[in-house]
Amino acid sequence: MTLKDITCNGIGITHHIAIGRAVVFREAALPEFPEHCADREAESARLRDAIFASKDQLALIIGSAQAEQRAIIESQLTLIEDPAIYNQAAERINQKGFSAEKAIYDVSQALYEEFRSMDDSPYLQERAADVEDVGRRILNSLAGITEIDLSSLKENTILIGSNFSPSQTARLDKNKVLALVTENGGKTSHTAIMAKSMGIAAVVGCHGILEQVQSGDNVIVDGADGVVIVHPQEHTQNHYVQKLKVLKQAREKADDMKFKKLYRLDGSPLLVAANIGTVEDAKTALANGADGIGLFRTEFLFMDRCSMPTEEEQYQAYYQVAEMFGEAPVHIRTLDVGGDKSLPYLEMPGEENPYLGVRAIRLCLQKQELFKTQLRAILRASAHGNLMVMFPMIGSLGELRDAKQLLAECVQELLAQNIPCNPQIPVGMMVELPASSIMADEFARQVDFFSIGTNDLTQYTLAVDRGNLDLQELYDPLHPAVLQLIQTTINAAKRNGIPCGVCGEMAGDRHGIERLFAYGLNEFSVGCGMIAEVKDAISQLLLRE
Amino acid sequence: MISKTLVITNQIGFHARPAALLVETAKKYLCTATISKGEGTADMHSMVEILRLKAKLGDEVTVTMDGDGEEEAMNAVVELIHAKFGEE
Numbered sequence: 001m002t003l004k005d006i007t008c009n010g011i012g013i014t015h016h017i018a019i020g021r022a023v024v025f026r027e028a029a030l031p032e033f034p035e036h037c038a039d040r041e042a043e044s045a046r047l048r049d050a051i052f053a054s055k056d057q058l059a060l061i062i063g064s065a066q067a068e069q070r071a072i073i074e075s076q077l078t079l080i081e082d083p084a085i086y087n088q089a090a091e092r093i094n095q096k097g098f099s100a101e102k103a104i105y106d107v108s109q110a111l112y113e114e115f116r117s118m119d120d121s122p123y124l125q126e127r128a129a130d131v132e133d134v135g136r137r138i139l140n141s142l143a144g145i146t147e148i149d150l151s152s153l154k155e156n157t158i159l160i161g162s163n164f165s166p167s168q169t170a171r172l173d174k175n176k177v178l179a180l181v182t183e184n185g186g187k188t189s190h191t192a193i194m195a196k197s198m199g200i201a202a203v204v205g206c207h208g209i210l211e212q213v214q215s216g217d218n219v220i221v222d223g224a225d226g227v228v229i230v231h232p233q234e235h236t237q238n239h240y241v242q243k244l245k246v247l248k249q250a251r252e253k254a255d256d257m258k259f260k261k262l263y264r265l266d267g268s269p270l271l272v273a274a275n276i277g278t279v280e281d282a283k284t285a286l287a288n289g290a291d292g293i294g295l296f297r298t299e300f301l302f303m304d305r306c307s308m309p310t311e312e313e314q315y316q317a318y319y320q321v322a323e324m325f326g327e328a329p330v331h332i333r334t335l336d337v338g339g340d341k342s343l344p345y346l347e348m349p350g351e352e353n354p355y356l357g358v359r360a361i362r363l364c365l366q367k368q369e370l371f372k373t374q375l376r377a378i379l380r381a382s383a384h385g386n387l388m389v390m391f392p393m394i395g396s397l398g399e400l401r402d403a404k405q406l407l408a409e410c411v412q413e414l415l416a417q418n419i420p421c422n423p424q425i426p427v428g429m430m431v432e433l434p435a436s437s438i439m440a441d442e443f444a445r446q447v448d449f450f451s452i453g454t455n456d457l458t459q460y461t462l463a464v465d466r467g468n469l470d471l472q473e474l475y476d477p478l479h480p481a482v483l484q485l486i487q488t489t490i491n492a493a494k495r496n497g498i499p500c501g502v503c504g505e506m507a508g509d510r511h512g513i514e515r516l517f518a519y520g521l522n523e524f525s526v527g528c529g530m531i532a533e534v535k536d537a538i539s540q541l542l543l544r545e
Numbered sequence: 546m547i548s549k550t551l552v553i554t555n556q557i558g559f560h561a562r563p564a565a566l567l568v569e570t571a572k573k574y575l576c577t578a579t580i581s582k583g584e585g586t587a588d589m590h591s592m593v594e595i596l597r598l599k600a601k602l603g604d605e606v607t608v609t610m611d612g613d614g615e616e617e618a619m620n621a622v623v624e625l626i627h628a629k630f631g632e633e
Contacts, residue, residue, distance in 0.1 A: 074562075074565060075561040075562060075564070075565045075592070077565075078564070078565040078568050078569070078592045079592055079593070082568075082590075082591050082592050082593050083588060083590055083591050084588075084591040084592075084593035084594050085593065111593060114597075115596075118599070120599070121599055124560070124596055124599065127561060127596060130561070131593075
C-alpha cells in the first residue's frame with residue numbers, strides 16, 4: 001500500500017464518478033525462464049498441458065470473436081496443435097534437456113524468422129505474426145499468465161487499457177463495468193462515445209495510467225474532473241463516496257425530468273432525442289425518455305461481420321426501432337463508413353486522407369447495390385412508424401440529387417412489387433461539411449429536414465483531426481467559426497420552414513446546449529445516457545427565457 | 546497407398562485457411578496423408594509444413610494417402626481442392 005494517492009490526469013468524459021476495481025488490459029511482459037529442466041518427462045508433460053490450455057483459450061475466444069477475426073483465430077488453433085511445432089519442441093526437451101519455455105520459444109522464434117524471410121510471398125510473411133502469437137500464448141500458459149476476457153468481467157470493474165476498439169467494447173457487460181479509462185484516445189474516441197451511451201464514468205488520454213495501475217487495484221474515476229486515482233487513501237475515498245452520494249441524488253432529481261415534455265414560450269416543442277447504433281440502444285433510449293431518435297447510426301449493423309447484412313436483416317433492425325417509437329420520429333442515417341471505419345467485405349483501397357476520401361454518401365453512390373439494399377430496407381420499415389432517412393456528408397446538390405434519385409427508384413420498385421412502404425418518407429441530410437452549411441439555403445429547398453453533425457463540422461471547419469491528441473486544444477466545437485456555421489444552418493432551416501436538429505457531442509454539452517438554445521434550435525440528439533441531464537439543462541434555460 | 550496429382554485452382558494458393566482446411570480434413574482419417582510439390586513434402590497434419598510448400602495458383606501437387614480409409618481421405622481432399630476451398 002502506498003501512503004499517497006496516485007493521481008493521473010486525462011480528459012473527463014461524462015460527469016460520473018466511479019469507485020471500483022481495476023481490470024487492466026495489456027500485454028504482459030514475458031517473465032524470465034530457466035534454459036534447462038530437471039525432469040525431461042515432466043517437462044514434456046508441462047508443454048503438453050500448456051498447449052491444451054492455450055487451445056482451450058482460443059476455442060473460448062472464437063465464441064465471442066468478431067467475424068473477421070474468427071478466421072485468424074481458427075488458423076491459430078490449427079497452428080497450436082501443429083506437429084511441426086510440438087515435435088520440434090518436444091525433441092529439444094528430450095534430447096537437449098531444455099525447459100519447455102526455452103524449447104517453445106526457440107521453435108516459434110525460428111518459425112517466425114522463417115516466415116518473416118519469405119519475401120516472395122507477402123501473404124506467408126504475414127503468417128509470421130500468427131506463429132509468434134501462438135508461441136507467445138503457449139509461453140503465457142506456461143507462465144500462468146491469463147488473458148483478460150472482456151466478455152466476462154466481475155461486478156464493479158473499472159476497465160483500463162491503451163484504447164478500446166468497437167468490437168471490444170461491443171462485448172462489454174454494461175452491468176459490470178463502472179468506468180472506462182484509456183491511456184490514449186481523445187474526447188471523440190470510440191471509448192468516449194461508448195461511455196456516454198452507457199452512461200458511465202470515463203477518462204481518456206490518461207497518460208501514464210498503465211504504468212501506475214495493476215489489475216485488482218482500488219481505483220476512483222472522476223469523469224467530471226478527468227482524474228483517475230489509484231490506491232486512494234481513506235480520506236480521499238470518503239470524499240468521493242460523499243461526492244458520489246450527492247451526484248446520485250442530483251441524478252435522481254434529473255431522472256424525474258426524463259419523461260417531461262419541454263416547450264418554448266411560443267408553444268413550440270423542444271425535443272431531446274437519442275443517438276443510437278443498435279436495437280438494444282433504442283430500448284435504452286426509450287426507457288430513458290428519449291423523444292425520438294435523432295440519429296440511428298446504421299454502420300453498426302455492417303460492422304463485425306464478414307459479409308454484407310441482407311435487406312431482410314436490415315429491415316428487421318429498422319422495423320423494430322420504428323415500431324418501438326411509434327409516432328415519435330426516428331431519423332435513420334444511411335451507411336457512414338470510410339474515414340476511420342472500414343468494412344472487411346468491401347473493397348476500400350487505402351487513401352492518403354481517409355477523412356477527405358471515399359466515405360459516407362460518396363462510398364454509397366459508388367456502391368449502388370449496397371446503397372439500394374439499405375434504402376429498400378429503410379423504406380420497407382417506414383410502413384411501420386415515423387421513419388425519416390438522412391444522407392451523411394452531402395457536400396453538393398449533385399450528390400443529394402443522385403441519392404434522392406436512387407431512393408425514388410427504390411420506392412418505384414417496392415410499389416411495383418406491392419411491398420408496403422411510405423413513398424413520402426421525409427428525406428433529410430446531415431450538415432457536416434462547411435460547404436453545405438454555407439449553402440444551407442439552397443439545400444434547405446431540396447430536403448425535408450437538416451441534422452447538424454457538429455463533430456465532423458468542427459473537424460472540417462477547423463481542419464483539426466478529432467482523433468489527434470496533440471491537437472485536442474484546437475478541436476473546439478465552440479470556435480466562433482463553427483458557431484457561425486451552425487447559426488447559418490439553423491436560420492436557413494427556419495427561413496425555409498424545415499426542422500433542424502443537432503446530433504453531435506455539442507448537443508450534450510452544457511455550454512453547447514446554451515448556445516444552440518439561444519440560436520433557436522428545437523431538436524437535440526444525444527447519447528442514450530444523457531437524456532435526463534440534457535432535459536434538465538434545457539428546462540433551466542427555459543426558466544430564464 | 547494411393548497417390549493423385551492435382552492442379553491448384555484457387556486464387557491465393559495454400560494460404561492459412563486452405564492449409565487449415567487440409568489439416569482438418571486429414572485429421573478425420575486414420576491413414577497417413579502427405580502432400581508434395583516439387584522437392585518438398587508436407588505432412589498433411591501440419592499447417593506449417595503445408596505453408597512451407599508455397600503452393601500457388603496453377604502449381605501441381607501430389608497427394609498421397611496410406612492406411613485405413615485412404616480412399617475416403619483422398620476423395621475428401623480432392624473435393625476440397627477442386628472446390629477451391631470454398632473461395633469465391
